Amino acid sequence: MESKNARLGLLLFTIYTLFYAGFVLLNAFAADTMEWLPFAGINLAIWYGFGLIIGAFALAGIYGFLCRESRE
Amino acid sequence: MIYEPSTLAVTVFFLFVAFTLGLSFYLGGRAKSSQGYFAAHGQIPWFVNGVAFAGDYLSAASFLGICGMIAFYGYDGFLYSIGFLAGWIVALFVVAEPMKRLGKFTFADALNSKFQSPGLKLAAGISTLAVSIFYLIPQMVGAGVLIQPLLGFPQWVGVLIVGATVVIIVLTAGMVSTTWVQFLKGSLLVVFSLVLTVMILSRGFKVEESGLRMVGPFAVDKTESVNAQLNEVVSQLREQPEWADATILSSDQEGWSEKPYLRVQDAEAQAVSVWRMDVNADGEAILREAQTVSKSADGTTLVNGQPKGSKKGEPELKPIGFISKLPDGNTETGPLGPLSFFSTLQQSEVILWSKETVGSGADATTVYYQKPTPGSQILRPGEHPKFKGIRKDSLLDRLNFLSLMIALFAGTASLPHILIRYYTVKDESSARKSTIVGIASIGFFYVLTLYLGLGAMTSGALDVTDGNMAAPLLAKSMNEWLFAIISAIAFTTVLGTVSGLILASSGAVTHDLLTYFFKMQLEDAQLVRIAKIASVVVGVIAIILGIQFQGMNVGYLVGWAFSVAASANLPSLVMVLFWKGVTKQGVIAAVLVGMTSSLAWILLSADSFTQIYGLAAEDAIVPFSQPGIVTIPLGFIVLVVVSLMTNGRQTHPETSN
Numbered sequence: 001m002e003s004k005n006a007r008l009g010l011l012l013f014t015i016y017t018l019f020y021a022g023f024v025l026l027n028a029f030a031a032d033t034m035e036w037l038p039f040a041g042i043n044l045a046i047w048y049g050f051g052l053i054i055g056a057f058a059l060a061g062i063y064g065f066l067c068r069e070s071r072e
Numbered sequence: 073m074i075y076e077p078s079t080l081a082v083t084v085f086f087l088f089v090a091f092t093l094g095l096s097f098y099l100g101g102r103a104k105s106s107q108g109y110f111a112a113h114g115q116i117p118w119f120v121n122g123v124a125f126a127g128d129y130l131s132a133a134s135f136l137g138i139c140g141m142i143a144f145y146g147y148d149g150f151l152y153s154i155g156f157l158a159g160w161i162v163a164l165f166v167v168a169e170p171m172k173r174l175g176k177f178t179f180a181d182a183l184n185s186k187f188q189s190p191g192l193k194l195a196a197g198i199s200t201l202a203v204s205i206f207y208l209i210p211q212m213v214g215a216g217v218l219i220q221p222l223l224g225f226p227q228w229v230g231v232l233i234v235g236a237t238v239v240i241i242v243l244t245a246g247m248v249s250t251t252w253v254q255f256l257k258g259s260l261l262v263v264f265s266l267v268l269t270v271m272i273l274s275r276g277f278k279v280e281e282s283g284l285r286m287v288g289p290f291a292v293d294k295t296e297s298v299n300a301q302l303n304e305v306v307s308q309l310r311e312q313p314e315w316a317d318a319t320i321l322s323s324d325q326e327g328w329s330e331k332p333y334l335r336v337q338d339a340e341a342q343a344v345s346v347w348r349m350d351v352n353a354d355g356e357a358i359l360r361e362a363q364t365v366s367k368s369a370d371g372t373t374l375v376n377g378q379p380k381g382s383k384k385g386e387p388e389l390k391p392i393g394f395i396s397k398l399p400d401g402n403t404e405t406g407p408l409g410p411l412s413f414f415s416t417l418q419q420s421e422v423i424l425w426s427k428e429t430v431g432s433g434a435d436a437t438t439v440y441y442q443k444p445t446p447g448s449q450i451l452r453p454g455e456h457p458k459f460k461g462i463r464k465d466s467l468l469d470r471l472n473f474l475s476l477m478i479a480l481f482a483g484t485a486s487l488p489h490i491l492i493r494y495y496t497v498k499d500e501s502s503a504r505k506s507t508i509v510g511i512a513s514i515g516f517f518y519v520l521t522l523y524l525g526l527g528a529m530t531s532g533a534l535d536v537t538d539g540n541m542a543a544p545l546l547a548k549s550m551n552e553w554l555f556a557i558i559s560a561i562a563f564t565t566v567l568g569t570v571s572g573l574i575l576a577s578s579g580a581v582t583h584d585l586l587t588y589f590f591k592m593q594l595e596d597a598q599l600v601r602i603a604k605i606a607s608v609v610v611g612v613i614a615i616i617l618g619i620q621f622q623g624m625n626v627g628y629l630v631g632w633a634f635s636v637a638a639s640a641n642l643p644s645l646v647m648v649l650f651w652k653g654v655t656k657q658g659v660i661a662a663v664l665v666g667m668t669s670s671l672a673w674i675l676l677s678a679d680s681f682t683q684i685y686g687l688a689a690e691d692a693i694v695p696f697s698q699p700g701i702v703t704i705p706l707g708f709i710v711l712v713v714v715s716l717m718t719n720g721r722q723t724h725p726e727t728s729n
Contacts, residue, residue: 005169005504006169006170009164009165009166009169010165010166012161012165013161013162013165013166016158016161016165017161020158020161020481023154024473024474024477024478025474027151027453027454027462027473027477028462028470028473028474029470031452031453031454031462031463034452034453035448035452037418040411040415041414041415041418041419042411042414042415042418043414043418043448043451043452045147045451045452045453046147046414046451046522049147049150049151049153049154049522050519052154052157052158053153053154053157053515053518053519054515054519056157056158056160056161056511056515057511057512057515059161059165060160060161060164060507060508060511060512061508063164063165063504063508064504064505064508067501067504
């Protein structure tokens with residue numbers, strides 16, 4: 001059971017790390033893309049930033065839900 | 073600015089602190105054993121523990137530092153919010169459950185569960201102490217910053233009050249009361265930040281006069297020197313009747329030469345107003361009134377050339393934070409939604425402020441000048457001096473930025489006072505659930521920081537000299553009650569984080585260091601007594617350092633702690649969990665090398681050279697300031713190399729991976 005949680009954890013961790021790395025690398029090497037206004041007159045910097053925060057919560061929720069199922 | 077203590081603020085503040093202490097005494101009766109003192113008997117409900125995570129984590133740096141940075145520079149402060157939260161993903165998915173499974177009291181226990189090595193405990197204990205003390209300094213500095221405007225005491229009194237209160241909290245009850253204080257503070261912080269955000273949105277944006285003057289435009293020749301341009305401006309200025317007889321000081325004098333400032337002496341008072349000349353691409357110069365702080369010959373502080381007052385109505389710096397233009401020429405927006413807040417600001421223009429020191433030594437004048445900035449720039453990364461590098465073509469600046477973002481990501485899961493919170497719940501499932509609750513409340517708060525910071529930026533109530541006060545002053549611009557409550561919460565924020573850190577340190581001393589030096593099992597009551605003595609000692613050290621480091625930037629200091637924590641602890645934590653070939657020598661080497669290399673890097677960096685030693689940034693020995701990108705991989709390499717070298721002596725020689 002523990003290793004199942006650990007495997008799931010690592011998978012979700014990898015997904016999030018790639019998402020975060022994308023943000024950091026865009027900022028570091030193509031900062032101008034952050035000024036792009038994709039939607040509702042709000043720039044990519046804010047959308048991506050909020051996405052990272054809400055994404056962390058969403059992945060945490062998925063992890064909590066799946067771990068509970070495997071346990072009971 | 074002049075801060076007058078208000079009776080209401082002081083009353084609410086003391087009620088709050090008294091309640092916190094009362095709670096602590098009440099709960100103190102419940103914890104008698106060492107298990108109770110350090111780990112609250114492992115009986116804290118997961119939801120409470122989760123909110124307490126938020127309480128522990130949302131320190132002075134998050135609340136005061138991030139809001140202040142956003143209020144003064146825009147989006148860049150939010151980068152810290154993102155990095156601080158992303159770090160929790162490492163905590164939840166990689167560290168949380170094994171930490172709970174392997175350890176009992178401290179993070180050293182978990183590292184050592186395979187090896188039973190006193191040397192390893194010593195190394196981990198030392199790194200816990202080092203990280204905790206580094207994290208303590210900014211909290212204490214932040215406490216002093218808060219007390220000053222609220223109660224009118226000097227900063228060192230503030231530090232002393234916090235130190236003493238925290239030692240009392242920790243002495244009376246340990247982890248039980250600390251957890252409940254953190255729960256209380258975590259909830260209040262999130263709830264009142266939400267209240268403030270709703271008030272910011274319903275207030276909307278409004279174009280207001282800052283009370284600072286502006287003249288121009290004047291035609292100047294852009295190819296000429298700054299002094300020549302100033303002369304052109306002066307000759308055109310003289311044609312206006314109110315400027316015809318003005319006493320304009322020569323720009324050819326003590327450090328002011330070739331600087332874009334015009335100094336005008338007031339005829340009656342001794343005041344000197346300083347105007348900054350901004351020349352645009354079309355060769356149009358505009359003069360905007362700046363604000364100055366300097367010292368007179370006898371050491372009194374002068375603001376705008378006059379002795380700084382102590383009461384309202386006397387000379388002081390004007391509050392800042394005004395919108396100069398709204399979209400479509402409007403002067404007021406009315407209530408805004410959570411998205412239209414950003415899209416409106418995107419098309420507006422806000423007066424931000426920069427500072428420049430002119431002259432040197434006793435004659436130095438700090439000039440704060442207006443910088444009208446379009447919203448599209450405020451809402452993009454790379455405006456803060458520390459982040460400007462990402463808009464330049466310098467690889468080192470970009471590496472510095474990457475390094476900071478890596479340290480924030482990797483640092484959270486390595487902070488000792490966060491890790492000990494995994495021992496206050498009953499099992500792995502509770503550890504996981506409380507982390508999820510922690511992520512939810514911390515994430516929600518960090519979303520709000522962007523509204524709070526930008527709300528403060530446009531509140532017209534900021535102190536140009538002190539970014540750390542942005543959040544409380546924003547509350548003050550709403551109403552006095554809110555200011556009192558927010559200040560009290562900010563103060564408890566410091567109290568809570570400091571008590572968590574002191575507990576983590578005393579746990580490290582008792583469990584990790586003493587067992588190494590005395591090699592004996594101490595009785596339970598003795599353990600608790602030693603831990604309490606250690607708490608007092610660490611508390612006193614924190615008070616002294618807090619007074620020593622006053623005036624240093626709170627966020628900068630927290631950055632140190634994250635880098636050191638990530639470099640010293642993360643390689644060992646991760647490798648012990650995922651690589652069978654780890655040896656105790658490898659872990660000890662990785663902890664010590666990671667800790668010393670990151671510390672050395674920080675102390676040899678340009679930031680330390682300029683801010684601590686007062687030396688030139690060019691003399692710094694390391695190429696950029698943030699160590700993480702070098703020292704975290706270094707920790708991993710040392711661990712693997714030393715483990716491979718010493719692997720033959722272990723019973724499990726197979727090296728998978």
